[in-house]
Amino acid sequence: MTLADVARAAGVDMSTASRVLRGEASQRVREETRVRILKIAEEMQYLANPLARGLRTQRTDTLGIVVPQLDNPVFASAIRGAELEAAERGYSLLISHREPGETATTIAKISRTNRVDGLLVASLDDDEVLRTDLAAARVPFVLMNRILPGAPLSVVLDSRAAARKGVEHLTALGHRRIAHLAGREGGFNARERLQGYRDGLEAAGIAFDEALVGVAGYTAEGGTQAMRALLPQHPTAVLAATLVSAAGAMATLHEAGLRIPEDISVIGLHDAPVAGMLYPALTSVAMPTEEMGRVAAGLLIRALGGEDPAPVAPLPPGALVVRGSTGPAPL
Amino acid sequence: MTLADVARAAGVDMSTASRVLRGEASQRVREETRVRILKIAEEMQYLANPLARGLRTQRTDTLGIVVPQLDNPVFASAIRGAELEAAERGYSLLISHREPGETATTIAKISRTNRVDGLLVASLDDDEVLRTDLAAARVPFVLMNRILPGAPLSVVLDSRAAARKGVEHLTALGHRRIAHLAGREGGFNARERLQGYRDGLEAAGIAFDEALVGVAGYTAEGGTQAMRALLPQHPTAVLAATLVSAAGAMATLHEAGLRIPEDISVIGLHDAPVAGMLYPALTSVAMPTEEMGRVAAGLLIRALGGEDPAPVAPLPPGALVVRGSTGPAPL
DNA sequence: TTGAAAGCGTTACCAT
DNA sequence: ATGGTAACGCTTTCAA
Numbered sequence: 001m002t003l004a005d006v007a008r009a010a011g012v013d014m015s016t017a018s019r020v021l022r023g024e025a026s027q028r029v030r031e032e033t034r035v036r037i038l039k040i041a042e043e044m045q046y047l048a049n050p051l052a053r054g055l056r057t058q059r060t061d062t063l064g065i066v067v068p069q070l071d072n073p074v075f076a077s078a079i080r081g082a083e084l085e086a087a088e089r090g091y092s093l094l095i096s097h098r099e100p101g102e103t104a105t106t107i108a109k110i111s112r113t114n115r116v117d118g119l120l121v122a123s124l125d126d127d128e129v130l131r132t133d134l135a136a137a138r139v140p141f142v143l144m145n146r147i148l149p150g151a152p153l154s155v156v157l158d159s160r161a162a163a164r165k166g167v168e169h170l171t172a173l174g175h176r177r178i179a180h181l182a183g184r185e186g187g188f189n190a191r192e193r194l195q196g197y198r199d200g201l202e203a204a205g206i207a208f209d210e211a212l213v214g215v216a217g218y219t220a221e222g223g224t225q226a227m228r229a230l231l232p233q234h235p236t237a238v239l240a241a242t243l244v245s246a247a248g249a250m251a252t253l254h255e256a257g258l259r260i261p262e263d264i265s266v267i268g269l270h271d272a273p274v275a276g277m278l279y280p281a282l283t284s285v286a287m288p289t290e291e292m293g294r295v296a297a298g299l300l301i302r303a304l305g306g307e308d309p310a311p312v313a314p315l316p317p318g319a320l321v322v323r324g325s326t327g328p329a330p331l
Numbered sequence: 332m333t334l335a336d337v338a339r340a341a342g343v344d345m346s347t348a349s350r351v352l353r354g355e356a357s358q359r360v361r362e363e364t365r366v367r368i369l370k371i372a373e374e375m376q377y378l379a380n381p382l383a384r385g386l387r388t389q390r391t392d393t394l395g396i397v398v399p400q401l402d403n404p405v406f407a408s409a410i411r412g413a414e415l416e417a418a419e420r421g422y423s424l425l426i427s428h429r430e431p432g433e434t435a436t437t438i439a440k441i442s443r444t445n446r447v448d449g450l451l452v453a454s455l456d457d458d459e460v461l462r463t464d465l466a467a468a469r470v471p472f473v474l475m476n477r478i479l480p481g482a483p484l485s486v487v488l489d490s491r492a493a494a495r496k497g498v499e500h501l502t503a504l505g506h507r508r509i510a511h512l513a514g515r516e517g518g519f520n521a522r523e524r525l526q527g528y529r530d531g532l533e534a535a536g537i538a539f540d541e542a543l544v545g546v547a548g549y550t551a552e553g554g555t556q557a558m559r560a561l562l563p564q565h566p567t568a569v570l571a572a573t574l575v576s577a578a579g580a581m582a583t584l585h586e587a588g589l590r591i592p593e594d595i596s597v598i599g600l601h602d603a604p605v606a607g608m609l610y611p612a613l614t615s616v617a618m619p620t621e622e623m624g625r626v627a628a629g630l631l632i633r634a635l636g637g638e639d640p641a642p643v644a645p646l647p648p649g650a651l652v653v654r655g656s657t658g659p660a661p662l
Numbered sequence: 663t664t665g666a667a668a669g670c671g672t673t674a675c676c677a678t
Numbered sequence: 679a680t681g682g683t684a685a686c687g688c689t690t691t692c693a694a
Binding site for chain 3: 012013014015016019028029030033052054055056057058
């Protein structure tokens with residue numbers, strides 16, 4: 001089923017059929033001819049061959065999205081958002097799941113072989129590494145969930161506001177000794193969250209105490225360890241950077257015989273189904289991760305269209321989802 | 332950087348360069364010419380344009396994989412496996428994440444526009460629905476994690492053996508009143524697991540008691556409800572079909588004041604990081620989900636190569652990962 | 663309003 | 679052992 005077939009069946013030239021089926025702006029065709037072609041294409045279930053089209057136009061109407069891990073609700077939902085936005089604008093999404101270290105090769109291949117018109121990139125790597133990886137890109141790109149000095153287009157979540165929001169929930173419940181389980185030291189989001197944590201304390205007139213901050217990374221084990229180290233400080237509440245570290249922290253608390261939330265409250269950042277799987281179910285601050293994918297895709301598509309889109313502000317946190325893990329501060 | 336550029340630089344014809352660079356079987360070229368072309372292509376960093384190649388050969392060396400959800404460890408890991416196998420055999424993977432209901436359209440589009448040479452399909456839909464969806468496929472496909480009567484190629488996990496393995500762990504610990512939280516009624520894997528559960532009981536000389544089986548589906552809430560309904564039966568152990576329903580069940584047990592594992596043991600099927608996030612950490616039977624993706628991709632590629640691969644047997648379960656949620660039966 | 667034809671970058675057949 | 683040259687299916691400029 002090629003364009004030639006359709007044209008022949010409609011008794012017109014390929015070029016005419018092409019113009020009509022593409023819905024070209026200046027539809028230089030008689031209405032009658034137009035509908036006839038459309039109808040026949042419909043009947044024949046004609047679908048243009050994207051390879052032939054791409055070869056000719058040097059465009060694929062495809063966006064590449066490279067993520068470091070698939071089974072991570074943050075990225076899964078960003079993909080979903082990007083997919084929706086892309087589809088709405090007539091683009092497809094080529095999802096590329098790459099282990100750290102393979103990123104450079106992937107970006108190089110995917111972008112240098114005309115497979116995609118642009119790239120959406122999420123990465124957990126350090127700035128230096130990411131910069132090197134991206135140097136191989138031969139197409140425009142938008143960063144997701146992190147910034148990179150020098151890279152103009154990126155979409156991030158307002159981690160600072162989110163952390164602050166979490167702390168405010170706790171201070172409103174009367175907590176004053178609030179610990180913070182930070183993520184990877186030096187990471188963009190980790191820095192932001194720490195600042196938000198401090199903002200929240202300050203707003204409640206609580207002095208920042210470095211002894212209440214632990215580095216948990218992004219694993220349950222890290223959360224467990226960090227929480228254990230923090231126990232002697234007797235916090236009455238904990239703000240964890242992620243659901244995973246929150247889960248690890250809760251294990252430590254359970255083992256220490258502390259009741260959640262009667263003795264100590266726990267709150268995590270990023271809401272996801274797993275929050276409801278923990279016991280007690282974890283209170284958390286929802287983050288607009290799907291929106292992040294959406295916005296990033298929109299930005300990229302506009303850039304591809306020759307626009308010079310203005311940088312977008314960090315996406316504000318979503319709702320505070322109160323579940324069973326937070327309660328009033330003990331007396 | 333096109334083939335013509337390379338050919339010109341090497342002082343040979345395009346057709347010669349093409350033969351060499353593709354590594355054609357009968358390398359009808361002088362060794363000297365061969366290395367020169369190779370060297371120049373290398374220097375120029377030549378990469379063939381897949382669109383042009385695909386247009387000409389009617390192949391894309393790309394496999395499509397359509398999954399119903401991305402943030403599901405089972406599918407994430409199947410994708411990983413498929414990706415590895417595909418890469419090893421020179422294929423790329425086009426990941427397509429589709430909500431139920433969009434599957435048919437996706438399959439139609441992706442397979443009828445020559446974007447992929449074959450399809451790897453995972454689906455949670457009923458047989459009828461899936462059959463309809465697949466009818467639109469114009470390329471060979473392999474099913475993952477389920478069978479479909481009439482579809483010759485599929486790769487499944489041995490859920491029956493896995494369930495049995497879980498039950499045997501429990502009976503070895505002295506449990507005799509073992510409940511089963513089943514998945515979706517009528518589903519392929521649900522049936523298999525139920526059978527494995529019965530196998531395990533029988534092996535230990537325990538009579539099957541229908542009252543100990545509840546349907547939990549694949550959500551935490553479902554697990555919570557089903558467990559609550561089962562409580563009056565006073566089981567001393569529970570075999571949950573998935574980690575998610577196990578988590579839901581554990582919430583019920585905690586609320587009922589039952590200690591895990593002192594009063595009641597819990598075991599889940601499919602091992603994943605989330606098992607370690609629960610409290611207590613969940614004992615589970617690992618499943619070779621990555622292997623499933625690998626095998627499925629291998630099968631598909633062989634089918635594309637014109638082979639007529641024999642059906643593969645269900646993949647046996649992996650290790651029993653003993654964590655804190657199982658222990659000796661109470662006296 | 664419509665048609666003709668060139669060309670996108672490859673491959674593969676047929677010459678030489 | 680190598681080169682010439684049609685396709686592959688589409689878009690797009692130019693003519694009619």
